[in-house]
Amino acid sequence: MPARNTVTSGLPNSKVRYSKLASDDDGYIDLQFKRSPPKVPYKAIALATVLFLIGTILIVIGALLLAGYFDIEEHRDRTIPVLIIGILVFLPGFYHLRIAYYASKGYPGYSYDDIPDFDD
Numbered sequence: 001m002p003a004r005n006t007v008t009s010g011l012p013n014s015k016v017r018y019s020k021l022a023s024d025d026d027g028y029i030d031l032q033f034k035r036s037p038p039k040v041p042y043k044a045i046a047l048a049t050v051l052f053l054i055g056t057i058l059i060v061i062g063a064l065l066l067a068g069y070f071d072i073e074e075h076r077d078r079t080i081p082v083l084i085i086g087i088l089v090f091l092p093g094f095y096h097l098r099i100a101y102y103a104s105k106g107y108p109g110y111s112y113d114d115i116p117d118f119d120d
Contacts, residue, residue, distance in 0.1 A: 038103070041117035048096035048115075055090025062086050 062083030064070055072078075102110035 038112040039117075040112055041115050043118050044096065044115050045100045048093045048100065051089050051093030052097055053093075055086050055088075055093055058082055058086025059090060060086075 062079055065072065065079040065082060096115055099110055099114050100112070103112050103114070
């Protein structure tokens with residue numbers, strides 16, 4: 001059996017330098033615990049803005065139809081669905097825009113990670 005006096009790549013033990021680890025070293029470095037800067041989901045914020053604007057327009061039109069500002073005698077049954085669709089489109093747009101605004105201002109508890117992003 002050959003003698004084990006060589007370490008990797010044929011270097012003798014006398015040329016390999018080792019150093020003792022510090023007694024307070026636990027194997028972690030500080031960089032692995034730092035968060036990278038958040039990626040801003042521009043597509044999701046643009047979609048939320050579009051939903052917010054369409055929902056606002058539908059709510060305003062539905063409210064004006066319901067109030068009788070527009071004279072529609074034969075299609076009165078279409079005012080409530082316009083309001084309902086407006087509210088259903090407005091709410092997710094408002095919710096995600098609010099999160100994006102608070103995350104951009106740096107409020108605690110809000111981050112861009114809370115906004116779902118599209119997979120590219």
